[in-house]
Amino acid sequence: MQDPAHLGVRAQIAELAYTSIGNLRKHDLVIVTHAKTISTKKLKMFADYVTTGGRLVWTGDAGTAYARDENKDVFLYEDDLDLNAAHDAFGPWARKKGNEVVRFDYVLGVKYRTNYCEVKKCENEPLTYIGKLEAPDRFHRLVNAITPGLALHGDFSIVEALDDATITNVLNVNYQSNLIGNDGEDYGRTFPIIIASAPTGIGERVAYYAIPPENLVRPENKEKFYSILENMYYGMLK
Numbered sequence: 001m002q003d004p005a006h007l008g009v010r011a012q013i014a015e016l017a018y019t020s021i022g023n024l025r026k027h028d029l030v031i032v033t034h035a036k037t038i039s040t041k042k043l044k045m046f047a048d049y050v051t052t053g054g055r056l057v058w059t060g061d062a063g064t065a066y067a068r069d070e071n072k073d074v075f076l077y078e079d080d081l082d083l084n085a086a087h088d089a090f091g092p093w094a095r096k097k098g099n100e101v102v103r104f105d106y107v108l109g110v111k112y113r114t115n116y117c118e119v120k121k122c123e124n125e126p127l128t129y130i131g132k133l134e135a136p137d138r139f140h141r142l143v144n145a146i147t148p149g150l151a152l153h154g155d156f157s158i159v160e161a162l163d164d165a166t167i168t169n170v171l172n173v174n175y176q177s178n179l180i181g182n183d184g185e186d187y188g189r190t191f192p193i194i195i196a197s198a199p200t201g202i203g204e205r206v207a208y209y210a211i212p213p214e215n216l217v218r219p220e221n222k223e224k225f226y227s228i229l230e231n232m233y234y235g236m237l238k
Contacts, residue, residue, distance in 0.1 A: 006226050007233055016042060024049040029236050031057040033212045039067035040095040043104040047199075050107055055205045055236050059212040060157045063104065064092040064112050076101060108208045109167035109197035110159040117155040119181030127153035131175040133193065141235035142170050142194055142207060143228065150225070154218075157210045158191055168204060170194040194228075207236060 001007045014023065016035050019042075024030055030049065043063055050056050066074065076094040078085035080101075091112050093105035105111055122128045130152040135143045152173045161167055171194040179187040193211065196204040213232055216225035 001229065001233065007230055009233065019045075021045050021048055024054060025052065027054070029055045029057065029233070031059070031213070032062045033059040033214065035062045037065040037067060038063035040097040040100075040102050043093070043095060044100075044102045047102065047104055047107050050205055051200060053205075056107075057207050057209060057213070057232060057236060058108055059209045061112065061115055066092070066095065076103075105162060106165055107197065107199045107206055109165035109195050109199070109206070110161055110192065110208055113158045113160060113187070114181075115155055115157050116179075119158075119183055119185070119187065120179070121182070122155055128155075129153055130156065131173045134172045134174050134190070136169055136172070140168065140170050140196070141238055142196060142231050144231045144235070146171070146227065152193070152211075154211070154215060156191070156193065158187055159195075159208070159210060161192060161195060166198045166201060168196040168198075170196050170207075207232065 001009050001011050011031070012027070016032075016038065024045070030046075032046070046056060046058075074096060075089045075092060076096045078088050078090065080096060090103075091105050093103075093108060093112060095102045095104065116122070116130065117128075120128075133146070133150045133152055134148075135146050137143075138146055138148070156173070161169065169192060171192075172190050173193050174190050176189070178189050179191075181187055191210065193209070195208040197206040197208065198204045199206060209232070213229050216228055
């Protein structure tokens with residue numbers, strides 16, 4: 001982001017443990033990355049930031065593990081809300097702490113399943129080929145006339161869009177066959193890479209990226225996606 005040949009903007013980097021809602025509200029855009037373990041209290045903080053007008057980019061498997069040292073900080077199950085329902089988790093972004101329920105999955109508009117490299121063998125040199133990128137609307141502000149058929153390499157998070165969430169499917173990767181994991185599960189053929197969400201019903205203030213944006217421009221990548229980073233920044237601040 002600091003590269004003057006591209007965005008030329010300086011981002012402030014902060015540790016999650018020392019971040020409060022007051023810190024977040026000082027910024028028009030917050031990007032959460034490399035933060036797999038996040039407490040329910042912190043997830044609620046990010047949800048409150050969005051509710052009060054903030055713009056949020058969430059990446060990969062951030063927040064898919066809870067802080068186990070926190071008292072009664074656990075995942076939310078269907079039978080927590082309906083005693084007649086099965087004991088199935090809504091996913092790691094749906095939490096409860098005591099009597100408080102936090103549906104951060106509806107803030108993002110997606111349910112996390114796993115990471116690609118957790119169910120398939122990945123190669124580091126060269127990065128594993130995943131498939132072709134497809135944009136349902138090539139002129140959405142987060143992709144802005146993206147070149148059709150770009151190849152995606154490397155690990156990504158496998159998520160599924162929530163049927164009753166207010167989302168826009170911005171960018172997918174076509175695996176070009178059904179992905180059968182080493183666990184024998186069929187994960188499907190097409191996977192969301194960018195989902196824009198409007199959890200408050202007023203504008204798409206949240207964007208979920210299945211790949212941390214900085215990984216899109218790693219030196220070992222065969223293709224560099226600087227334009228996706230630029231569109232993320234300008235598109236979210238529109």
